[in-house]
Amino acid sequence: MKLISGGVCAAEGFTAAGMHCGIRKNKSKRDLSLIYSDRPASAAAVYTTNLVKGAAIGVTRSHIENGTARAVICNSGNANTCNENGTETAERMCELLAEALGIDADDVVVASTGVIGKPLDIAPIAAGIPTLISQLSRDGSSAAAEGIMTTDTVKKEVAVEFTLGGKTCHIGGIAKGSGMIHPNMATMLVFITTDAAISPAMLQKALSHDIASTFNMLSIDGDTSTNDMVTVLANGAAGNEHVNAPGTDFEEFMRALNTVTVALCRAIAGDGEGCTRMMECVVTGAKDEAAAKTAAKAVICSSLVKAMIFGADANFGRVFCAVGYSGADVDVTKMGVCFKSAAGEIEVARGGFSLDFSEEIAKKVLSEHEVTIVVTLSDGDASAAAWGCDLTYDYVRINADYRT
């Protein structure tokens, strides 16, 4: 397996585009994206568990029910959520796109992201669709990744090449997410494409399994969005033997998918609203995976841990504190903590108590852009990782005046 470029166009048969259609006032910001497969594709998705759901969620869910799709349309600048005509608008986006592409409206995945509670004007979308389609290209992933960004400061794209039964396959994805990120049995906006041939059922199985240890272990600010969605389209252009049951090929597909999703998780965490550092928490020696996950997620969600990472302050008591209130079944009297980064590693607590450690070295370790907090338990063999970011002045600034 190797990392390649191309994002959602790394897989054969996929093209993409992103444009400014006019939903946003800032004309230099793309606000409408399209991903298109030149043939029908297996489709799988997971959605937010928030009871308040963007209108696009319901429309996409019903379109994907039959296990196939060919196109993804997504706008930024408006979430189309809590609007009386929301569902109508989301359906209309699909119809307009389907007509122009000559495909069925129920083969369109639709998504929206941005402010909640402001009606979404269909006019700029309707006017933009012909241009968007004319711009579809094998080099379009980057423009599509830009078109779905909200407060993101960098676009998130990743792709890998892998082999199934001797055939070269590709899988790649784009993501947006910077705030309101705390996925729960679903996630932020992520669109993944692959040319592997795989049945809708196995594709859904792979996705649902994967997100439990990837997007569901990511939190920027503890707020689960109303518009979260991850979709995967698999168009079979690679010509591999169809994956329609568990086995070696399915496992290899799962590994490729996981490589893409972990990379997107890290990219989203590293671009959290206002963040200066990506923070990873690895819990080892847990009684079971549930305990490891619960503890790791509590650490990356803690406002105090997040502020401590911003200050590069080795205040390990806050890590202990978060594990302690997480609800995870752990023996805190055996707990240890060390901090790791490109600058080195430093152990700060062991057996439930603090150690003497060099504040100077700790500061150096915690001052890197990517920091790992390792929590060692002595309760068993299970481990888990979770990703987040520091809490900064800029997070507050961005969210105090988001609408204005």
Add this chain to the structure above:
Amino acid sequence: MKLISGGVCAAEGFTAAGMHCGIRKNKSKRDLSLIYSDRPASAAAVYTTNLVKGAAIGVTRSHIENGTARAVICNSGNANTCNENGTETAERMCELLAEALGIDADDVVVASTGVIGKPLDIAPIAAGIPTLISQLSRDGSSAAAEGIMTTDTVKKEVAVEFTLGGKTCHIGGIAKGSGMIHPNMATMLVFITTDAAISPAMLQKALSHDIASTFNMLSIDGDTSTNDMVTVLANGAAGNEHVNAPGTDFEEFMRALNTVTVALCRAIAGDGEGCTRMMECVVTGAKDEAAAKTAAKAVICSSLVKAMIFGADANFGRVFCAVGYSGADVDVTKMGVCFKSAAGEIEVARGGFSLDFSEEIAKKVLSEHEVTIVVTLSDGDASAAAWGCDLTYDYVRINADYRT
């Protein structure tokens, strides 16, 4: 029932003091407090549910087991948590105080607050105790309230006068809490005293019932402290008929206790680390109390709602979003939101959708120091309130360099 001054000394038979003994470097900051009853008192307490617990928690729990206590000693500047000699130090604080006061060590409640994982030096405490005792006075509540403060910017004291069976009784309390505030079946540091005569069992019953709708509905930053504790001492000096069963007197006592605890909750919320506004969320029309509480707490815990309140931005979608992911059993299609404060009231959403509203008026309403978010449901008759504060640059500043 009427509000009076005097804090923990409002009740007959109680004296208090607070001094600088030397745990903190800053000599102008009191760091050791004492509350003393001239006679044995019924005692009740609730503690943090964090698995990582300050050493004082275990020592107090064993001292209160028999239902009586006479003195409370509390230091700030060091939490005495995650230290190998922590329990020994907490026990020693009780012994030294008991010896000097001529009471039993197991009639002493001990508490500590401050940084985690740094050994607590007993020397300044031992040296300070004689002075502390010599300063005990009926006017000492204010000094005691100051001695337990950490990042608090104002001291928290409240007291009320009420009547039980024709006898005038008093109940009052002091509290500290500004960060790491997200009580869960327990709370931050709160010491309450009363001269009502009430049995330990009924006192514990009153306290345990009360905190479910007061301190457990308070959150500054989502982090449950390792050192949370609320204690009540009732010394019977008021001469009322002993309350040892449910009934009118017990209910009146509960009302007085609740008046004190709600006032302390609001005081803690209004002094949250770095905060500029106290935020209350009231949920009405819920199916049951559990749904109302879960929804209210999710709103005040949301980083995005907190940042929006800092910016006085009527972005009600974030309130909808928080209720939606809270896990509360609610019908979001009937949900409404209005904002209230001393400047007026404005409805911004109804029936699951946004309303047209004046941004100017909304800004005015949200710019007050105390702001209430009212979430109206149409699922039943239950309601609940929760308290928190806005998320500001200063919260980040305070917690990025807490130790240094």
